[in-house]
Amino acid sequence: MAIPRHLIPTIPFFILLSTLLLSGESRSDTNNVFSPCGDAKVQRKDGFTFGIAFASRTAFFSTNNSVQLSPCDHRLSLSNGNSQVAVFRPKVDEISLLTINTSNFFPDSVGGYMVAFAGRKYAARSIPAFVANSTYSVSSFTLVLEFKKGRLQNLYWKRDGCTSCSGNSNFVCLNNQDCAIRTNNCKNRGGSVDCSLGIQLTFSGTDKHNSVFNSWYEVQNLRQYSLYGLYSNLRDSLTSQYNNFF
Template sequence: MRVAMEMAMAVAMAVVVALGMVATPAEAGDNNRVFQPCADTKIQRGDGFTFGIAFSTRDSFFFNQTQLSPCDSRLALASNANAQLALFRPKVDEISLLTVNTTVYPAVTNGGFMVAFAGRKYAARSLPAFVGNSSYIVTSFTLVLEFQKGRLQNLYWKRDGCASCSGKSNFVCLNKLECAIKTSSCKNANQGGSVDCSIGIQLAFSGTDEHDAVLNSWYEVSNLQQYSLYGLYSNLRDSLTSQYNKIF
């Protein structure tokens, strides 16, 4: 099985990065020298960890009715015109806010779903999460990376319900699980909308690192309400926070 770094190279122009969380040379204290998302590694607290998020149609993540990692070439994502890839390298056990600019990359929402992934022999991938279509766009997600003795075991989307958007006319509650913005309200919808519907992903870690140290950031983020991390990043105030203040 050939890894899907070939896919990453084929869609290099579609790579989205945010907040400087990219596969750059390791900083001091970062002992993880693996920078490719389709490669195996073990981590400890303080390391950087590279993973990818692939955007495409839901069916494109399945082969013979079985969901595969985007690193598996049988999915043929490299030849899929709608498939796009975002790469991130957050610091292990720190709460991070990742963003994907859907104004620059509208095919992210045209594809409809996203899957977070990392690893090759020990491949892990999340379930497909709905992002958007011609009617609605979900802009806030929480992703948890679960490790066991430093090896990635699982990536899963944490659903927070719809309490944060209850009674707000620009939002709808999808399947009683998540808030979505009407596409007509988005700047990138070409319909006169005023909201920059960039995707925000709250990222946290759980489990243990290779030294059996407990990763605690998930317990911290689990107490936060949806969108609460936006206020913690002053450099995003104009691009993200202020837009939500207009509609909340």
């Protein structure tokens, strides 16, 4: 089920509809903010809406490239460019595996970087993360949403320093932080590997009742595994094709 376009009027550029987890239908969900550009204060088990924008790295910065702005900020020119957005609504403090099908979507064609974001008055955004260019593609990420008393404070990409693909000749370690494959091996570039994006999502901090989130600690305890290996319906994903190294 897609979030209606009119609920996100502050993002006029194209909405890439991907795996959308609508926990808002749950009776335990007290969060009625469904726009990624809205401000919400949440408790555990609420749904929480956030977005991931795809564009060039420079597109996320002010005109003089000195300050990174949120994709919800009207001062950015994303609406005038070839940008795309995926919108998700996971359940707060549950480990989720978000996916973006790249069979008809080419991250490198829109700039090759992505930024996770949510909020307006209390806007938060991650640093730009490299996804793909004409040479390399990265398909596995871990994103941590950090809250303080139920208010989102930060979103950050957690890297493992390429330990998960060390010694595997099918992969290249980019900048000592990301495992990548050659883009020409991806199905959407004529190869045989499914390079759909997989984002392992976790939460840290506290909710509006000051209850501590546990999902990030659970991931830390299982950091040698990936959720890809725990989801049977993803056995044909990139990780299983390359020796289940995650």
